[in-house]
Amino acid sequence: MTKEYLGFHYYYQYKAQRQAARSVEQVFSSLEKNLSRARRFSQQPLFYQELGRLCLEMAMAENEFGSAARRDEFLLRAEESLKQQIEANPVDSRAFYNLGKVYLLFNFPLLTYADKGRPCLRRALELKPADEFLNLNIIYIDLAQWELLNSEDREFLARQLSFIEARTPDFRDRLRRRWRENFPSTDLLEERLAFLSSFNSSLRSPTK
Structure with missing residues (x-):
């Protein structure tokens, strides 16, 4: 119970900081640290979901304003978290949707992994x-x-x-x-x- 409480404690710290931030990019390190602490104390699928979403947002920002190498680095981290989320909750439609977006963004604009992304998107619609x-x-x-x-x-x-x-x-x-x-x-x-x-x-x- 104590570990679960600490997990949500750090998760709510993450949520409060994210809501107050003008830019996710500027506070990414701190946001990631709170989510990593939350996951250390609890294996809630929600924590994997948020980390996957956060890394995907960073990848999208790098795709538009940064470097391809940094983009793909964030995508790999998003992929890992989202796969863990799906393993914990295999009927989470948003996890499949976000994982599909991850694969579509890899090596963009070449769409090298579109064949991996499209089944994820389809699964999201099958679930909801x-x-x-x-x-x-x-x-x-x-x-x-x-x-x-x-x-x-x-x-x-x-x-x-x-x-x-x-x-x-x-x-x-x-x-x-x-x-x-x-x-x-x-x-x-x-x-x-x-x-x-x-x-x-x-x-x-x-x-x-």
Whole structure:
């Protein structure tokens, strides 16, 4: 009980410091130290989750403003923590989502490990198929990396898009807004969405 208490003590120190920080990058060492102390006293999956997320954020910052070597160093640390989290809690959809992002960011923009990342993203949606955050971000990623998808990937994407649109009427508009954050035109998006709609129609059509 005492060890568990100490684990959460350092975890709440981490949370308070993170909330007060202007920049995660500036206080990363201190944040990591508190999470490492929390893990030393308790094996709570939450602590692995936070360390994995923290290292992934640092990797994303290095990818945009720093060096590829530092980015991949943080990605390796994120991968280790997220795998430990999944081992402790194999039904954690966010862990699979974050691990998928780790693999997509390795060696970016070459997407060398996309084949390892995509199954993680798919598993996240299998675990929480109605989660709007996961759907918006994972469907966006798949549509942006359309050329890398195989026929099985596209079939899963078509079914998932149909499912979430039935539950969330404004989902396609939100997807378009998400697309415009990185692309000047939605022409490619509309073309790919039309393909998926046609694909779904063919799946629903009775065989002759």
